[in-house]
Amino acid sequence: MMELIERALAGDRQALAKLVTLVERGGPEARDVMRAVYPRSGKGYSVGITGPPGAGKSTLVGKLASIAREKGLEVAIVAADPTSPFSGGAILGDRVRMPQHYLDEGVFIRSMATRGSPGGLPRTASSVVKVFDACGKDIIFVETVGVGQTEIDIIEATDTTVVVLVPGAGDSVQTMKAGLMEIADVFVVNKADRPGAEYLVAELEGMLHESPKQSWWDVPVVATQAVNDVGIDELYRQIERHRQALEESGRLAAKRSGQRRNDLLRTIEYSVMTEITQEIESDRQMAKYFEKVESGEADPYTVARDILTNEALIENWLQRAREKRRQVGG
Amino acid sequence: MMELIERALAGDRQALAKLVTLVERGGPEARDVMRAVYPRSGKGYSVGITGPPGAGKSTLVGKLASIAREKGLEVAIVAADPTSPFSGGAILGDRVRMPQHYLDEGVFIRSMATRGSPGGLPRTASSVVKVFDACGKDIIFVETVGVGQTEIDIIEATDTTVVVLVPGAGDSVQTMKAGLMEIADVFVVNKADRPGAEYLVAELEGMLHESPKQSWWDVPVVATQAVNDVGIDELYRQIERHRQALEESGRLAAKRSGQRRNDLLRTIEYSVMTEITQEIESDRQMAKYFEKVESGEADPYTVARDILTNEALIENWLQRAREKRRQVGG
Numbered sequence: 001m002m003e004l005i006e007r008a009l010a011g012d013r014q015a016l017a018k019l020v021t022l023v024e025r026g027g028p029e030a031r032d033v034m035r036a037v038y039p040r041s042g043k044g045y046s047v048g049i050t051g052p053p054g055a056g057k058s059t060l061v062g063k064l065a066s067i068a069r070e071k072g073l074e075v076a077i078v079a080a081d082p083t084s085p086f087s088g089g090a091i092l093g094d095r096v097r098m099p100q101h102y103l104d105e106g107v108f109i110r111s112m113a114t115r116g117s118p119g120g121l122p123r124t125a126s127s128v129v130k131v132f133d134a135c136g137k138d139i140i141f142v143e144t145v146g147v148g149q150t151e152i153d154i155i156e157a158t159d160t161t162v163v164v165l166v167p168g169a170g171d172s173v174q175t176m177k178a179g180l181m182e183i184a185d186v187f188v189v190n191k192a193d194r195p196g197a198e199y200l201v202a203e204l205e206g207m208l209h210e211s212p213k214q215s216w217w218d219v220p221v222v223a224t225q226a227v228n229d230v231g232i233d234e235l236y237r238q239i240e241r242h243r244q245a246l247e248e249s250g251r252l253a254a255k256r257s258g259q260r261r262n263d264l265l266r267t268i269e270y271s272v273m274t275e276i277t278q279e280i281e282s283d284r285q286m287a288k289y290f291e292k293v294e295s296g297e298a299d300p301y302t303v304a305r306d307i308l309t310n311e312a313l314i315e316n317w318l319q320r321a322r323e324k325r326r327q328v329g330g
Numbered sequence: 331m332m333e334l335i336e337r338a339l340a341g342d343r344q345a346l347a348k349l350v351t352l353v354e355r356g357g358p359e360a361r362d363v364m365r366a367v368y369p370r371s372g373k374g375y376s377v378g379i380t381g382p383p384g385a386g387k388s389t390l391v392g393k394l395a396s397i398a399r400e401k402g403l404e405v406a407i408v409a410a411d412p413t414s415p416f417s418g419g420a421i422l423g424d425r426v427r428m429p430q431h432y433l434d435e436g437v438f439i440r441s442m443a444t445r446g447s448p449g450g451l452p453r454t455a456s457s458v459v460k461v462f463d464a465c466g467k468d469i470i471f472v473e474t475v476g477v478g479q480t481e482i483d484i485i486e487a488t489d490t491t492v493v494v495l496v497p498g499a500g501d502s503v504q505t506m507k508a509g510l511m512e513i514a515d516v517f518v519v520n521k522a523d524r525p526g527a528e529y530l531v532a533e534l535e536g537m538l539h540e541s542p543k544q545s546w547w548d549v550p551v552v553a554t555q556a557v558n559d560v561g562i563d564e565l566y567r568q569i570e571r572h573r574q575a576l577e578e579s580g581r582l583a584a585k586r587s588g589q590r591r592n593d594l595l596r597t598i599e600y601s602v603m604t605e606i607t608q609e610i611e612s613d614r615q616m617a618k619y620f621e622k623v624e625s626g627e628a629d630p631y632t633v634a635r636d637i638l639t640n641e642a643l644i645e646n647w648l649q650r651a652r653e654k655r656r657q658v659g660g
Contacts, residue, residue, distance in 0.1 A: 031631045038629030053383035053475075260623045263630035268610060271638055273603050280598060293590045299368030300593035301361045308601055311652065318648055322641065 037134035044133030051164030076132035126157030167196035192223035279317035367464035374463030381494030456487030497526035522553035609647035
């Protein structure tokens with residue numbers, strides 16, 4: 001295990017791929033990997049790219065990766081997509097999505113289905129970003145579809161968030177105001193040769209103008225045509241500008257220390273919850289409660305309240321969880 | 331509150347809409363609603379429809395709803411879509427998605443963003459289905475995009491799951507085998523007038539033939555052209571057949587009692603976790619651990635282990651959580 005980690009940290013692509021798989025799987029091995037990579041992470045920079053299906057996110061990421069490669073940077077691309085079992089993303093994605101980078105040793109492409117981690121690590125995508133970071137990737141792009149809870153978690157784990165929209169999707173930007181204004185550091189209007197592009201840019205700029213000002217950063221709106229290489233340099237420049245603004249204002253350091261705190265809290269919560277769930281499920285005293293609920297005699301919420309006010313029951317779970325913990329030695 | 335619930339149960343559409351909003355918001359009010367509706371639920375039948383963006387799911391659901399209406403059934407449609415802040419689904423969706431049903435009092439359409447419930451109820455979509463069920467909806471369609479964790483949770487909460495695919499999406503079905511075979515009760519190949527439809531049907535049938543047999547149900551593959559009204563009757567018939575097979579084999583009752591058990595476990599877990607998180611965050615003894623992690627001196631996983639083996643610390647949280655619970659009286 002430590003040998004695998006050493007090899008990945010030294011730049012071995014195969015070892016890195018295995019490490020990422022271990023982290024995706026979760027469990028005790030994933031924690032060992034994370035413990036090893038954590039102290040080495042922090043040099044890389046992560047960029048989240050989100051937007052609706054068909055907005056051209058993969059193409060944009062491919063072009064941004066090309067610019068990064070021209071600057072001599074090591075690149076990783078993580079495509080985290082809840083629809084990937086349909087599109088084959090998690091399996092075929094590596095080759096299909098970014099043909100221009102597939103043979104480039106300096107670009108590591110990884111697709112992952114966001115099917116939830118089976119255990120140990122609550123936020124897999126953010127852990128995968130840390131693995132890439134520790135293994136020498138200078139810039140890590142994370143592509144997600146939509147803004148469900150999984151996607152929000154991923155976005156919160158990246159340094160700069162780019163929200164990609166396209167003109168003429170038939171809906172006014174006004175309707176999605178709340179959700180997107182919160183998360184966007186940079187807006188992109190892609191497929192800007194389409195009718196309605198100028199209007200969409202103006203609409204976004206108007207909304208940004210009305211929203212509360214941040215003294216350290218004005219969210220820019222960049223018009224791009226990813227397939228025609230139009231606007232990509234400007235987008236890359238705005239991402240760099242945002243990084244600089246984050247660094248100079250001390251916000252990058254604060255953000256990352258907040259992420260570390262979060263990782264700590266989530267890990268403790270997850271452990272305690274797993275312990276308690278195991279105790280509940282194996283507790284014979286619970287049988288009568290389960291029966292009541294399963295038969296439909298009482299609703300789960302009322303029974304949950306009954307259980308949570310039964311101190312002897314809870315005390316018993318905690319006691320047993322404590323004993324187990326003592327036996328394992330942590 | 332009880333008046334609102336009574337009105338919704340009596341069929342008042344506005345009251346029902348408010349109830350659903352309360353449940354979506356989560357928190358103590360949501361639990362009160364769920365406590366009230368739970369005993370009344372169980373008569374309705376829920377159908378999950380999932381598939382990639384652009385597969386024509388909304389059109390299919392609209393057509394299925396029409397058939398249900400012709401049979402005199404009360405219908406609810408829940409569109410749970412992680413991309414809805416982009417497509418405007420959660421706000422505009424009610425009118426835009428299903429123009430033919432918007433003025434029909436017998437169809438209640440509700441779009442919801444899957445942005446995670448803020449508190450109290452871990453699985454909002456499944457709770458919303460129960461609300462519709464209790465308020466007299468005979469059939470509840472739940473439309474989701476993709477198969478991320480959120481979507482899997484939703485699908486698990488419905489009685490019959492329909493997976494919609496389209497030919498010529500450029501990828502082989504083989505690649506998504508594992509994910510879809512697990513969840514599909516009925517496969518649909520929509521846009522079956524497109525080239526490759528027959529091949530896709532044959533491919534799916536071949537895979538189903540190879541997969542382990544269930545004695546009580548053979549997963550059918552239905553070819554449809556939703557926009558041309560082709561195959562919809564057959565799809566509706568297969569959904570009814572699946573319902574019948576579930577009922578006759580005793581699996582529907584077992585599934586629902588399993589769901590109730592799950593609702594109980596999730597509610598307890600959620601409550602315990604929330605209690606503990608509050609204690610951790612407000613515990614002054616935690617300051618030194620937070621500092622270590624925030625400064626980067628130690629990684630979160632190692633510190634989490636240190637904390638979880640510090641019995642005095644955990645004992646203290648539990649003691650305080652217990653006292654609070656005693657004060658509140660549950």
